[in-house]
Amino acid sequence: MEYNEILSKARDLIHSKCRVCKDCNGVACRGEIPGVGGKGSGTSFIRNREKVNEIKINLDTLVPEGEIDTSIELFGRRFKYPVFAAPIAAVGMNYSDAMNEYEYSKAIVEGCKNAGTLGFTGDGVKDEFYDLPLQVVGENEGMGIPTIKPWKNDEIIRKIKKAEEKGAIAVAMDVDAAGLVLLAMLGKPVSTKSVEDLKEVISSTKLPVILKGVMTVDGAKKALEAGAYGIVVSNHGGRVLDHTYATVEVLPNIAKTIKGQMKIFVDGGFRSGVDLFKARALGADAVLxxxxxxxxxxxxxxEGVEKYTHKLGQELLETMIMTGCHRLEDISEKHISL
Ligand SMILES: Cc1cc2nc3c(=O)[nH]c(=O)nc-3n(C[C@H](O)[C@H](O)[C@H](O)COP(=O)(O)O)c2cc1C
Incomplete structure (x- = not known):
């Protein structure tokens, strides 16, 4: 299946919620939740994409020839590219019934695994939003990262135990989902977390814990203090708060403060291998x-997930050739212009 055919089939299946725009930038779908838009005016999503687009790459091929290595080590394993599928849940509501939670997660987890990377999976108001993706992770030797909502600690710890039983290699918590009042209205309240709360969760497991949804240096320091394996610099794709900064705007200061002490993932508006290069240049280890x-x-x-992942990897490799970078560690701020 060619990439364009994949997009065209997607357009047929999900057009009422996602127009499958040439550049997925949050403009056509602004404010559409359920759906794939950003919250309110949609500005947080749109700004994510705009700011990634504004970063320019400094072309320089006057360097010695050499092998290019796009691989990265995380969780004690090597992955082919520094890119992972972000958690997406409630797909029936947000995309279409053409796939259920199990089928969607299977595409993501198996497709990423086949391509040499990883998929994160989601969570939500219904138990099946967590359990079905987790089942897929179990069927794939634990090669997926279940992402748990910031429920009450007992519930989070119960869900982490389930992830351990399925052999997941890590777990995440989308701490920026704390303001999803809809969940409380449906009887499943989420909340903000203190460093003490986080310590209780993180110390309950031997699995690496990633905190997703950190947008400030202060937040990153707290995640570090709590013992997190890493953070995802993320505003949830603009779905939890209107008028935030773009993630690439806050990333450099966060990276300057905590780089090397904790893994730094970032998401929001990254679409191509060139974008992965930009994230690395700004201090991220890997991108969702x-x-x-x-x-x-x-x-x-x-197949679609696998193809897209290799496409991203190939574009990253080409960008590394064109900037004289042989390994991900070679990519630095000097290779981009803001
Ligand atoms: C339809 C939809 C559902 C999502 N569900 C979850 C979720 O269950 N858990 C989570 O941590 N993030 C969720 N997210 C946020 C993504 O994981 C990610 O942070 C965001 O999409 C990144 O921005 P991008 O789409 O511009 O790449 C969801 C996003 C969308 C669009």
């Missing part, structure tokens, strides 16, 4: 991509 993975999962299933 959300909506474009939703599109290729619907349009091409496991």
């Amino acid at each position: 991509i959300g909506r474009p993975y939703g599109t290729v999962a619907y349009g091409g299933g496991i």
Whole structure:
């Protein structure tokens, strides 16, 4: 299946919620939740994409020839590219019934695994939003990262135990979901977390814990103090708060403060391998991509996810050639202009 065919099939299946725009930038879908838009005016999503686009790459091929290595070590394992599928849940509500939670997660987790990377999976108001993706992670030797909502600590710890039983290699918590009042209205309250709360959760497991949804230096320091394996610099793709900064705007200061002490992931508006290069240059270890993975999962299933991941990897490799970078560690601020 060609990439364009994947997009065109996705357009047929999900057009009422996602137009599968040429550039997935949050403009056509602004404010559409349920759906794939950003919250309110949609500005947080749109700004994420705009600010990634504004970063320019400094071309320089006057360097010695050499092998290019796009791989990265995380969780004691090596991955082919520094990119992972972001957690997306409640796909029936947000995309279409053409896939259920199990089928969607299978496409994401297996597709990423086949391509040499990893998929994160989601959580939500219904138990099946966590359990079905977790089942897929279990069926794939634990190669996926279940992402748990900031419920009451007892509930989070119960869900982490389930992830351990399925052999997951790590778990995450989208701490920026604390303001989802809809969940409270449905009887499943989420809340903000103190460093003490986080310590209780993190010390309950031997698995690496990633805190997703950190947008300030202060937040990153607290995650470090709590003992997190890493953070995702993320505003949830603009879905939890209107008028935030773009993630690439806050990333450099966060990276300057905590780089090397904790892993730094980032998401929000990254679409291509060139964008992965930009994230590395700004101090991230690896990138999560959300909506474009939703599109290729619907349009091409496991194969679609695999193809898109290799496409990202190839674009990253080409960008590394064109900037004289042989390893991810070679990519630095000097290779981009803001
Ligand atoms: C439809 C939809 C559902 C999502 N569900 C979750 C979720 O269950 N848990 C979570 O941590 N993030 C969720 N997110 C946020 C993504 O994981 C990610 O942070 C965001 O999509 C990244 O921005 P991008 O789509 O511009 O790449 C969701 C995003 C979308 C669009």
